[in-house]
Amino acid sequence: MSGPDLSRKRPRPDPSSRPTTGERDEILELIRSRANRGIWSADIKRETNIPQAIVQNQIKMLLSTELIKEVTDIRYKSRKVYMAAAFEPSDEISGGTWFSGGSLNKEVINDVRKRCKQQTRQNAQSCNC
Structure with a gap:
């Protein structure tokens, strides 16, 4: 006799895919290393090999704590470029x-x-x- 199918429609998330402070620190250090040039969100994902959802989550948290800021790159207005809050954008980014x-x-x-x-x-x- 078989019982009702109790399988979940959505599988439980893998604990290894949850954000960690190590990932946040890695993202923050990468952003800081770019100084006044900033870094595009896709480059953060590519250089850290952290899944996009986690990168976005960590960026939101870093923005809310004002450790980083989003700046507009005049060359690529649709790209989200992030830089450490302590830096001012270079003329190349801001247009001077x-x-x-x-x-x-x-x-x-x-x-x-x-x-x-x-x-x-x-x-x-x-x-x-």
């Missing part, structure tokens, strides 16, 4: 003076444009061309 918050800083560009025009006019007047 020309960008603010990941978008062109039109105010600065217009100011530079006006100054260039003024300088050109002054030079033209002083040389009597």
